[in-house]
Amino acid sequence: MNREDFNMLKKNIVYLDNGATTLKPNCVKEAIDDYYDNYTANAHRGDYKTSLVVDNKYEETRSKIKNFINAKEGSEIVFTSGATQSLNYIIFGYFKNVLQKDDEVLITVSEHASNILPWFILTKEIGIKVKYIELDENYKVTIDNVKKAITNKTKVISIAHITNVVGDIRPIEEISKIAHKNNILLVVDAAQSIAHTKVDVQKMDVDFLVFSGHKMYGPTGIGVLYGKYDLLEKMHPVNYGGGMNALFTKDGYIELREVPIRFEAGTPNIEGVIGLSSAIDYINNIGINNIEQYERELRKYLIDKLKELDFIEIYNSNTDSGAVAFNIKNVFAQDTAIYLDKYNICVRAGNHCAKILSDALKVNNTCRISLSFYNTKEEIDLLINVLKNSKNIYNEIL
Amino acid sequence: MDSSERRNIILKNYQDNTNRKDVEDSDYIKVNSRNASCIDNINIYIKINDDIIEDIKFNGEACVIAISSTVTLINNLIKKNIDEALNIIDNYEKMVDGLDYDSQVLNELLAFDDISKQPSRKICATLASRKIKEILEKSM
Ligand SMILES: Cc1ncc(COP(=O)(O)O)c(C=O)c1O
Numbered sequence: 001m002n003r004e005d006f007n008m009l010k011k012n013i014v015y016l017d018n019g020a021t022t023l024k025p026n027c028v029k030e031a032i033d034d035y036y037d038n039y040t041a042n043a044h045r046g047d048y049k050t051s052l053v054v055d056n057k058y059e060e061t062r063s064k065i066k067n068f069i070n071a072k073e074g075s076e077i078v079f080t081s082g083a084t085q086s087l088n089y090i091i092f093g094y095f096k097n098v099l100q101k102d103d104e105v106l107i108t109v110s111e112h113a114s115n116i117l118p119w120f121i122l123t124k125e126i127g128i129k130v131k132y133i134e135l136d137e138n139y140k141v142t143i144d145n146v147k148k149a150i151t152n153k154t155k156v157i158s159i160a161h162i163t164n165v166v167g168d169i170r171p172i173e174e175i176s177k178i179a180h181k182n183n184i185l186l187v188v189d190a191a192q193s194i195a196h197t198k199v200d201v202q203k204m205d206v207d208f209l210v211f212s213g214h215k216m217y218g219p220t221g222i223g224v225l226y227g228k229y230d231l232l233e234k235m236h237p238v239n240y241g242g243g244m245n246a247l248f249t250k251d252g253y254i255e256l257r258e259v260p261i262r263f264e265a266g267t268p269n270i271e272g273v274i275g276l277s278s279a280i281d282y283i284n285n286i287g288i289n290n291i292e293q294y295e296r297e298l299r300k301y302l303i304d305k306l307k308e309l310d311f312i313e314i315y316n317s318n319t320d321s322g323a324v325a326f327n328i329k330n331v332f333a334q335d336t337a338i339y340l341d342k343y344n345i346c347v348r349a350g351n352h353c354a355k356i357l358s359d360a361l362k363v364n365n366t367c368r369i370s371l372s373f374y375n376t377k378e379e380i381d382l383l384i385n386v387l388k389n390s391k392n393i394y395n396e397i398l
Numbered sequence: 399m400d401s402s403e404r405r406n407i408i409l410k411n412y413q414d415n416t417n418r419k420d421v422e423d424s425d426y427i428k429v430n431s432r433n434a435s436c437i438d439n440i441n442i443y444i445k446i447n448d449d450i451i452e453d454i455k456f457n458g459e460a461c462v463i464a465i466s467s468t469v470t471l472i473n474n475l476i477k478k479n480i481d482e483a484l485n486i487i488d489n490y491e492k493m494v495d496g497l498d499y500d501s502q503v504l505n506e507l508l509a510f511d512d513i514s515k516q517p518s519r520k521i522c523a524t525l526a527s528r529k530i531k532e533i534l535e536k537s538m
Contacts, residue, residue, distance in 0.1 A: 334437055334461045350437045364459055365437045394412070394462060398405045 001284060002292060002372045014345040014379045019164050019323055019370030020193060020248035021214045024279075028218060031278035032271045043270055044243055044261070045229045048383035054270060062260075065224055068211065068280050070200040073229055080269055082223035083191040084114040086210035087158075089225055089263065090187060091118040094208075094235040095156060101127035105156040106149050106184075108133050108141060110163040110357045115189050119158065129153070138318040139166045139357075140197040143174050147375045150178070156185050160192035165357055165368060167323030171195070176205040185231075191215055195372075196322060197292045201226055213272060218279035222272030225263070232259045239265040291373045295322045298371050298380070305384045310348065313385065315366055328390055333365040340367075343386045399508055407509035411473070412466040420457045427537075431529040433521045438464045442529055446537050449479045456526065461517055463510075468526035470506050480534050487531045494523050 003009050005025040015023060041051035043058045059074070066074045080086045099105075105119050109132055122128045133149045136142050141159065157179050162169050172188055177187045181362065185207040190199050195216035201209050213222040227235065237244060237256065244265040247255040255264040283291070299322050306312050306326060315325040328336050337349035348368045351357070369383075406505075421428075426443040440458030444451065444466075454472040471490065475483045490507050492499035496514035511522045 218461070332459060332461050332465075364439075394409050395405060398408050398462065 001103070001290075003374050005282075006374060009374060012344055014343075014368045014375075014382060016371065016375065016379075016383070017346045017348045018372040018375075019167075019215070019368060021220070021350055022195060022217045022218070022372055023374070024275075025217055025282050027282055028278045032219065032275045035271055035274045036126065039219045057277065058268070058270065058273050060249070061273045061280075064280050064319070068284070069194075069224075069226060070202050071226055071298055072202065075259050076197055076226055076229050076232060078225040078227070078232070078263045079273060080210075080223045080225050081221050081269065082212040082214070083112075083189060083210045084212075084223075086223055087114050087189065087224035088118050088234070089238055089373055090208045090210070090227070091122060093263070094231065095237045096122060096126065097236055098234070099126060099128050099155055102153055103128060103155040104129045104131050104151060104153040105158055106131050106133050106146075106154055107158050108135060108163075110135065110139060110166055110168070111158075112164055112191065113161055115158055115160065115187075120365075122357065125127055128155075133157075133159070138168070139163075139316065140168045140174070140319070141170050143171065143178065146175055146178055148222075150184065151235050153345040154182065154184050156187060158187040158189070160191070161199065161271070162190075162196070162321045162323075164192050164370075165323035165325055165351075165366070166319055166325065167325075167370075168316070168319045172204045172206065180205065192321070192323070195291070196288075196295060198288050204269070207231055213276040213279065216276075216279055217282055219272045219275035222269050223274050229259065230281075230351065232263075235259075237262050237265065239263075243264040243267070286373065294373050298322070298375060298377065299324065302369065302371070302380050302383075303376055305380060306387075309384070309387060311390075315363065324369045325366040327366055328387070328393070331390075331393060333367045335393065335397060336367050336390075338397050339390060340383070340386060342396055343382070345383055345386060399511060404512070405471070407470070407506050408462065408466045409488045409504065411469040414469050415451075417455050417472050418457055418465075419455055421455045423478055426455070427533055429529045430435065431525050433460075433464075438522060438525050440464070440468065440525060442468075442526060442533075444530065444533050446480070446534075449481075450480055450518050451475050451480070451483055451534075454530070460525060461522055463513070463522040464525040467507075467523045470509065470521060471526050471530070474505055475530065480538055484531065484534055487527050487534075490527055491524060491531075492501060494520055498520055 006023045008023045039050040039053040041054045043054050046052045046055045062077045063074045065077045076271040119130050134145045176186050187208040190209050190211040192209040207228055211224055225396040244257055246257045246261045270389045303317050311329050313327050313329055333349040337347050340347055421443040426445045429442050438460035440456050440460055443455045445453040452455050456468055456516055486503050489499040489503055494513050530537050
């Protein structure tokens with residue numbers, strides 16, 4: 001769908017690394033150009049006409065995001081540089097101040113590093129414990145296993161909506177019910193889901209949620225931290241400086257501005273916000289449900305084709321999202337990626353920032369295909385053909 | 399070296415598992431070598447007796463260039479004294495960097511002579527040499 005909107009797709013490449021970042025449609029680029037060509041100014045400084053335009057666009061985007069994820073209030077949307085910064089902000093700005101020694105946070109081994117390492121740091125800084133929800137044989141999180149992992153010390157569950165290697169979709173709504181029944185807060189990493197399925201923070205009833213603009217057809221360097229308003233009110237700023245303070249005096253007294261402005265110190269990534277705004281319009285125009293349905297069909301097609309190749313090992317044929325982890329048997333993942341690259345097919349090789357997942361998968365490194373709505377069955381046919389001809393892979397890559 | 403000759407050597411050594419095993423012997427110095435930007439990750443075990451490299455083993459996961467260059471290098475270093483070994487590594491790394499080098503000491507390592515034209519693969523081709531060099535320099 002909509003391939004004509006992407007200049008990168010005119011370059012004779014088959015782009016199958018959408019989990020890493022998505023390509024950008026022309027409208028995103030044009031919106032950014034428009035800002036630089038026609039109304040460049042800083043934000044929150046509305047003393048003249050162009051700067052007022054910037055302010056309006058900036059706050060309009062906040063409200064657009066609020067609608068996109070169905071938050072209650074625009075003030076629950078904080079702009080960050082991406083999912084990583086959002087998670088760090090939540091963990092160091094909120095949880096570091098409310099958790100106590102021996103409190104437990106539940107994660108899984110398939111989380112992204114950005115949802116593991118900050119928690120590890122809190123184990124050292126304040127003595128919390130990181131515990132893992134066990135995965136089932138398809139690497140999924142089951143409600144039973146969530147229940148089993150909860151103790152009277154559990155204070156937080158912090159998990160991805162969709163994981164980036166296995167691509168399993170977590171039953172967030174049900175997990176949230178169990179969490180809240182036990183007075184546990186739920187943090188959801190929606191980096192891999194936001195552009196591929198409907199994310200509704202009220203329906204899911206999550207306490208915090210994060211995502212990145214660049215994985216949803218927007219620019220790099222912009223992301224979102226969603227938090228329920230009463231939680232954000234208790235969150236401490238991590239960065240202090242201009243824009244976020246209402247008043248400060250010589251003796252060190254600081255009065256903060258309101259939520260969420262107090263979390264956006266310094267000049268924000270204005271072009272990022274404007275680009276993200278355009279990306280959201282773009283997704284809304286296609287329709288997230290259409291995207292989901294199309295990508296699901298495409299994945300089924302891909303899996304069926306891959307399964308016909310007996311020399312391919314697939315690690316996650318039983319998950320529903322657009323990520324497929326595979327290897328050519330007895331070939332190192334990176335060699336496979338280099339081979340596919342010879343045919344301009346872009347896939348990711350490695351452990352995908354989920355280094356502790358390898359024990360569960362029983363393989364250290366995989367090639368990952370992650371789909372988007374602009375991928376086609378023809379591209380998959382091409383991939384399959386190239387894989388079929390991989391008998392002499394070393395002749396081609398050496 | 400022409401490209402089919404090059405490829406044959408690289409592939410032959412890639413498949414050569416003679417020295418590809420973990421070692422539990424305390425006579426061996428163990429060192430890990432990784433490329434953070436990709437996913438190469440091997441352990442290297444070196445046994446030095448007086449001035450002589452008695453044995454080198456390795457194990458781990460890495461791409462064909464990294465594994466094959468490791469095997470080829472190990473084959474060249476075993477039974478050499480430390481000076482000779484460092485000289486081989488020095489010339490090998492010069493070759494990989496596209497500098498002048500002494501081809502007489504490199505034997506099959508010459509199969510990697512066009513890596514200098516593929517900058518992104520230099521780190522693969524030097525996965526073992528970088529660490530072995532460190533160990534040898536410390537052992538002098
Ligand atoms: C599941 C998941 N969480 C978090 C991130 C981090 O996103 P970013 O690098 O944009 O901060 C990623 C990116 O790969 C991801 O896949």
